Amino acid sequence: MIHDVARLAGVSHQTVSRVLNDHPNVRGTTRDRVLSAMRQLNYRPNALARGLASRRSRTVGVVGFDTRLFGPASALLAIEQAARAAGYAITLSSLAAEDAGSVRRSVEALADQSVDGVIVIAPREDSARGVSEFQGGLPIVAVEAGYAGGDVPVVSVDQFTGARLATDHLLELGHRTVWHVAGPADWLEAQERVEGWRASLADAGVPAPPLIRGDWSPASGYRAGLDLAARPGASAVFVANDEMALGLLHALSERGVRVPQDVSVVGFDSIPESEFFIPALTTVRQDFDELGRRGLELLVDLMDDSPTHEEFRSRVTPSLMVRRSTARYGGGDRAPRFSAA
Amino acid sequence: MIHDVARLAGVSHQTVSRVLNDHPNVRGTTRDRVLSAMRQLNYRPNALARGLASRRSRTVGVVGFDTRLFGPASALLAIEQAARAAGYAITLSSLAAEDAGSVRRSVEALADQSVDGVIVIAPREDSARGVSEFQGGLPIVAVEAGYAGGDVPVVSVDQFTGARLATDHLLELGHRTVWHVAGPADWLEAQERVEGWRASLADAGVPAPPLIRGDWSPASGYRAGLDLAARPGASAVFVANDEMALGLLHALSERGVRVPQDVSVVGFDSIPESEFFIPALTTVRQDFDELGRRGLELLVDLMDDSPTHEEFRSRVTPSLMVRRSTARYGGGDRAPRFSAA
DNA sequence: AGGGACACAGTGAGCGCTCACGCAGGTAGG
């Protein structure tokens, strides 16, 4: 096919290849002849052949865990768009279960597809290990994976600061202490948020109430909400994500506990829906787009092994969105209107 | 590389290739020798080279519009998993804007990547046109794209029936009529839902209130809610998706209109959060997983050009999830507690 | 005037596979 173009343009196949790859040392007039021949023949370079010959597929693999969730889905989209802009195609590989083994297998599968690099969106501890387990000389970047990933380049949101933001906000409103509904213990993000919460309480010199564990789902937030509704002393809660906060709000409403009059609630993520929760949820916004963009940028640097970003760990700073679910501490305990089932 | 395996196993490269491709006419003992040689050398076939030689990349392209939304994201995930099971890799191409041109460009870009087939997740009218615009002899399946797509094979949810389900439910509860907050006019799904709603009202012999347009966003649902709160006659609303229903619920709550005592609300999609809205939202569930699975199945059939499914249009039936946002019509108009700003 | 440097173009090999053949040897049918 490249030969047809070459013949029509009256040059060698190599010159066509040079034009294709923007090599210098092609005279302008020659280039124009080649380009017009390409247009005439509606020539489309064969990506497979280029990849085979050049050993660069111009494709990056993305390993994602549950890309239905807002965070991963947003990061994926941002990565895809940044990749397209940088001239890379995206090959996707979702994880069924997220454990070290399946992350490794996914990366291997992508390597078999001859991708030039891999981005792993996988926020659990195990997956970070899965990444470092992979031995293949393939550039890999982890996104949303906290700091624990050994020597893997990581781009992540500063969860610690985000959690402090949330907790400090509640303390500044006069609450005596802040409860925390956390995510699963094996999620790096959940861990960091717990630490931020603890640090904030410690700095304020107030005791930390017992931790309540959720699993990110609204249902688990609902259960936490029932629990909290039965504790008249609890006046402020920092919930580790917006979905759980939704469930919690639901439970409090069912129990007749008013938000924010009786209890203040802060979420995390700022999913688009959170602004329309009842009441509108005060939450910590993570910029997933920025995350995806930076991840791809870092990967491109690694693939070009240009003067590689000395910064192999990049952190995105979250911000607090104050809405209607938080208010000044009113003092006193709630009268237990309903007993908790 | 295949030669190394061949040498170690004492066979020709062609025999290795036969083993790789599960060809018959290889003696069991020979096959075993080849397999063990592969294992010893940790041989990984080069997908690019196989694709180049065989003219089949074993890759399918997916064009998706805003894969952050629950529907597209779920379909994408299901497609990916079905593809993996069928031995295909996934190349992703998200759409920035959804118009005919950019759909066509996306499909072309995927064709340039030598994909064997394409699935388009693009629910707008324009995109269906974009698909049929593409001339490339590439198998294409549209998902979530209604019926309007000319001669393109389509897998979609029966939106018409879904809308009837919702409207009938409200009418059966005794409501005099049902209002509808619709999606954008150029979305096929929105159109079908409007038609289902109209058909249901017509069958019941009740007049259709004016249509309220939204844009799928919670914010537009919120605006619709403010509008409806000011109409004391409105006692039942069918909202075209759950996000808008959330915004609507928020507005009603702000205005002191109680759901379901004063107004019954039905959504569409059954996003995971909807169960924890306040109150839990009655909604129409679409099985996006089934959609994705069937889409890929259909595409595989087309790619193998096996006795091709004579059914080129496959419809998934939605179901009604009755929760707490709907109740029997209480009779009488709402007393306007608050005037609409 | 000679030689080095550079701009521009062409030649052949080969990336790692599969495809279309060819060629033995065994089994069956007449």
Next chain:
DNA sequence: CCTACCTGCGTGAGCGCTCACTGTGTCCCT
């Protein structure tokens, strides 16, 4: 006993490109 056919395996070419190398002509410096 010859043809016909199947099983099992090998040989060579080639998929559509890029890479490394070679070969011109032109300009500039010494």
